[in-house]
Amino acid sequence: MKVAKFGGSSVASGAKIAQVINILNNDNKRQVVVVSAPGKRSKSDTKVTDLLIKYANLTLRKQNCEKIQAQIYARYAEIGKYFDLSMQGLNEIKALINDLPTHTFPNRDYLMAAFKAHGEFLNAKLLTMIMKKQGFKVRLLTPRQAGLVVTGSPNDASVNPETYVNLRNLELDPTEKIIFPGFYGISPSGNIATFSRGGSDITGAILARGFTAELYENFTDVDAIFSANPAIVSHPQPISKMTYREMRELSYAGFSVFHDEALIPAIQAQIPVNVKNTQHPERPGTMIVPETNFKAQHTITGIAGGKNFAALYLHKYLLNKGAGFTLKILQILDQHKVAYEHMPSGIDDITIIFKKEDLNAELIDQICNEIQVSLNPDQMQWIDDYAITMVVGEGMRDKLSLCASILYPLGQKNISIQMINQGASQISIMIGTRRGDAEEVIRTIYQTFFN
Ligand SMILES: Nc1ncnc2c1ncn2[C@@H]1O[C@H](COP(=O)(O)OP(=O)(O)O)[C@@H](O)[C@H]1O
Numbered sequence: 001m002k003v004a005k006f007g008g009s010s011v012a013s014g015a016k017i018a019q020v021i022n023i024l025n026n027d028n029k030r031q032v033v034v035v036s037a038p039g040k041r042s043k044s045d046t047k048v049t050d051l052l053i054k055y056a057n058l059t060l061r062k063q064n065c066e067k068i069q070a071q072i073y074a075r076y077a078e079i080g081k082y083f084d085l086s087m088q089g090l091n092e093i094k095a096l097i098n099d100l101p102t103h104t105f106p107n108r109d110y111l112m113a114a115f116k117a118h119g120e121f122l123n124a125k126l127l128t129m130i131m132k133k134q135g136f137k138v139r140l141l142t143p144r145q146a147g148l149v150v151t152g153s154p155n156d157a158s159v160n161p162e163t164y165v166n167l168r169n170l171e172l173d174p175t176e177k178i179i180f181p182g183f184y185g186i187s188p189s190g191n192i193a194t195f196s197r198g199g200s201d202i203t204g205a206i207l208a209r210g211f212t213a214e215l216y217e218n219f220t221d222v223d224a225i226f227s228a229n230p231a232i233v234s235h236p237q238p239i240s241k242m243t244y245r246e247m248r249e250l251s252y253a254g255f256s257v258f259h260d261e262a263l264i265p266a267i268q269a270q271i272p273v274n275v276k277n278t279q280h281p282e283r284p285g286t287m288i289v290p291e292t293n294f295k296a297q298h299t300i301t302g303i304a305g306g307k308n309f310a311a312l313y314l315h316k317y318l319l320n321k322g323a324g325f326t327l328k329i330l331q332i333l334d335q336h337k338v339a340y341e342h343m344p345s346g347i348d349d350i351t352i353i354f355k356k357e358d359l360n361a362e363l364i365d366q367i368c369n370e371i372q373v374s375l376n377p378d379q380m381q382w383i384d385d386y387a388i389t390m391v392v393g394e395g396m397r398d399k400l401s402l403c404a405s406i407l408y409p410l411g412q413k414n415i416s417i418q419m420i421n422q423g424a425s426q427i428s429i430m431i432g433t434r435r436g437d438a439e440e441v442i443r444t445i446y447q448t449f450f451n
């Protein structure tokens, strides 16, 4: 049995959904189907999830919602009409959209989560109606019916382990396809909570583990995962096979094609993941596989970059001798519930790297003030535009001159390196630069190793 997840770009229009149905029809093993909300039909289009966020905000501000309700409904109506769906089915979808503000929610965050989740819920409902009309044996299965339980914050939830027990107890009929909405689960108190953005990938992986699938197929709008983001490097090489560990590092650092948290359930159950193109399902795509017996084909597998970081640089002589320096920093961060991403350090220096989305100006000032009072560093600098480039490859182990090969061409281009970190993971090197240099860093490293 296979779990097939179709991303927003693959379910954005009637024509795209017709292709999804073809793909499902071509392989009976594609038994569990996870769908995202309709995504962008063109570069300038808006994802339904973003329309729903706008709708939630208008509702919270008690403003008129008629226009946004019509805009959201139009996306589903366009798909329904492509398949000549009855008005009765479409009216059901319209009512579900328009009734959202009449529900009660424990707080604003749960309201936001429930509005967002309707993007995938309504799309799964629509696809089920369409496929039933075409004579397929299909069933809509929702996270509530399946027992997909999540905990944590309502808009950045994590799967609860009891989900796997619940999924294992469900009987799947091999002659029937299950259509499952991605992106959300149900909290212990019965409220809708979503994963972070792009989280339908996580749903697919949870179901693959829960139903012990032989393969998790992740259908998207590119032929494969490329060794660099195609928006930065033109025509980058596709990666035919990579390990879970490589993908984790690359997706964390910016390969948005696959959510970095989505690999965890697949790894736990050792289920291979195949990223494929919905428009060209015959192409092999990228296989993401366990590390055991993996033979690296190249030194470097991929180069990823994330620009939305900030860093706090601290310098204090004999920092390495003073007990508790790092502990005090962590305590201050913990008091403000701020997580750090990386903390490379030297004998007298330490850099703490944060995701910008976790901070605001007031919080930055509070943290810096407390560090100044508590640790009295000789130098403290807040670097607001920080980018991280990650060079990743199983083939990088024990390659002694690799750092020099990466850094020399960057030096030739006068790119200033703020930080380099190698070692914690033997298969990656992390490079910190100013945001303005980030894309040139990726292009330069790509040219060095792939051209
Ligand atoms: N290294 C990479 N390889 C392939 N695609 C990448 C890479 N880095 C970023 N992307 C982007 O990821 C996009 C696919 O992810 P996403 O938009 O989330 O798809 P979906 O709508 O299927 O969930 C591609 O269109 C591409 O622009």
Ligand SMILES: N[C@@H](CC(=O)OP(=O)(O)O)C(=O)O
Pocket (backbone or CB within 6 Å): 006, 007, 008, 009, 036, 037, 039, 047, 049, 050, 119, 182, 183, 196, 197, 198, 199, 200, 201
């Ligand atoms: N629709 C949600 C969840 C998701 O996974 O979407 P996509 O498959 O389009 O990345 C989002 O936009 O975040």
